[in-house]
Amino acid sequence: MIGIFYFYPMVQALILSFQSGRGNNLEFVGFDNYIRLFSDSNFLTSVKNTLIYLIVQVPIMLILAIFIAVLLNDERLRFKGFFRTAIFLPTVTSLVAYSVVFKYMFGADGIVNQFLLKLHLVGAPIQWITDPFWAKATIIIAITWRFTGYNMIFYLSALQNIDKSVYEAARIDGANAFTQFWKLTIPLLKPIILFTTITSTIGTLQLFDEVVNITKGGPGNATMSISQYIYNLSFEYTPDFGYAATVSYSIVIMVVLLTMIQNKIGGDKR
Known part of the structure; x- marks a missing residue:
């Protein structure tokens, strides 16, 4: 079943990426589709937009998730169950x-x-949906709201597995709260930080629902993501499944490259 439902479609999509034509009338074109990527303004715009989401939103989301997890891990905090549930709820909310x-x-x-x-913070209504800058900001706010709680669960789980005696020894040595957080908590969370960074990178590169349902990729193509462009190539424009498959594999290549970079920077050789 794994071979049929996972690997077979992947191989077929790879073969399809070397073909071009309208609908099902496809012919082999070699690497022409991949060469076309570098001169396709819509594709380059979608890549730029997606990278903006990645560079801006992922760090903000992960920092918030760590901060919230540390607060919720405090034994003195009352109603912890309520706060954990409330912050995690956006994750199980319907995307649409x-x-x-x-x-x-x-x-x-x-x-x-x-x-x-x-x-009186603004003098006139902000055009959140129709202004290119604010439309991107709206998408970033939306996906941060939804996925911060998801990543918070990973950090909270990791924090609860850290031996409390480590912090007790640090306090005895005179380490304040900030020093404990920076010198103990962050290094001990390093494997989880790497994991959430990689999964968040993959998720952002595949961003689709929020862009389609909030801004429809507009104004113009100012918020269009790579996944939305793939959808447009397949169903909105004249269907070109071969080129759509090529754009899909560009996401695979970006995910592999970014994962290798993140493993190189954040990985532990030991």
Whole structure:
């Protein structure tokens, strides 16, 4: 079943990436599709947008997840179960449902603009959906809201497995809370940080639902992700499944390269 449902489609997609044509009328074109990538302005725009999401959103999300996990790991905190559940709930929320809610919340007359106007933080409604910069910011806020709790669970689990005597010894040696966090917590979380960085990178490179349901890739192509471009090539534009498969494999190549870099930087040779 693994061979049929995993490896066979992967091999077929790879073969398809060397073909081109409309619909099912495909012919072998060698590496022409891969060469076409470098001159395709829509593809380059989608890559730029996706990398912006990756560079900006992933670090913010992981830092928030670590910070929240440390707070929730405090034995003195009351109602820990409630807070853990509340922060994790966005992860199990329907992608389409929460995207639609965000679209209305960040609309020109949405609750976010009303709140900012009442506090006199802005003089006019922010065009969250129709302005290229703010549209990207809306996507980043949405995926951060959804996946911070998911990563927080990994960090919280790792923190609960750290022997408390390590921190007791540090306190006896005079280490303050910040020193304990920087010199003990972060190094001990290093394997989990590497794991969440890699999985978050893969997830961001495959970003689709939020972009399609909140901004539809607009304004123009200002928020279009690589996965949305693959969808457009297959179903919105004149179907070109061969080139769509090529763009799909570009994600595979980027994931492999970024994972190798992250393992090189954050991996432990021991």
